[in-house]
Amino acid sequence: MVNKEIEDYMDEYSSKEDKLLHQLYRETQIKTYYPRMVSGKQQGLFLEMISRMIKPLNILEIGTFTGYSGIQMAKGLQDGGKLVTIDINEEMETFAGKYFKLSGLQDKIDFRIGNALEIIPQLDMKFDLVFIDADKEQYIDYYELAMEKLNTGGFILADNVLWSGKVLHPEKKTSKSNKADKETKGIVAFNKHVKKDKRVEKVIIPIRDGVTIIRKL
Secondary structure (H helix, E strand, C coil): CCCHHHHHHHHHCCCCCCHHHHHHHHHHHHHCCCHHHCCHHHHHHHHHHHHHHHCCCEEEEECCCCCHHHHHHHCCCCCCCEEEEEECCCCHHHHHHHHHHHHCCHHHEEEEECCHHHHHHHCCCCEEEEEECCCHHHHHHHHHHHHHHEEEEEEEEEECCCHHHHHHCCCCECCCCCCECHHHHHHHHHHHHHHHCCCEEEEEECCCCCEEEEEEC
8 A cells, every 4th residue: 555665665664574484475475376465574563563562362363374474473472372373275284384383483373274254153262362364255254253252452453454445446347347346345344344333443554455453342
């Protein structure tokens, strides 16, 4: 959502990217079909900073991908804390699992492969921080399940809520179809859902593709 020149300036005046995470980022660019899904330096530092401020006992991540965001958030866990991260793509198990071990945080990370909509209700624990970054059409479902597991005063971070600016014109037809983008519709519906939710306070931060910070009252 910002131009390359501004991004470069932000990088210059932010903390340096961890060498292991830089390696993870580069390997993601080379070996995955949708490398833009990786959090990257600025968003990764943001997630780490939020986690360190909250000092969560438990974190739930919906959408692991290659593990970048999970590693960053796990750095802020309390002693004895746990990050439960879920991804439906079996191909990510080896990739992300390798970097979880290399990070030295593997004992704090519970990596599960499967459908988050089925796994979350089975989790017998509460969370202080939730990061939603998975199927955009299912965001509302993820959100409602996460709210049930979120402690009062806990936070949900929802990624891609500006969706490359498509949220401004959700009715616009795509070049490949005469229908509007289903993922865009999912994000727009989610944003409206959160706006109306009286159980929370919320603010959208225009970092990368937009992140909504949501606090449960």
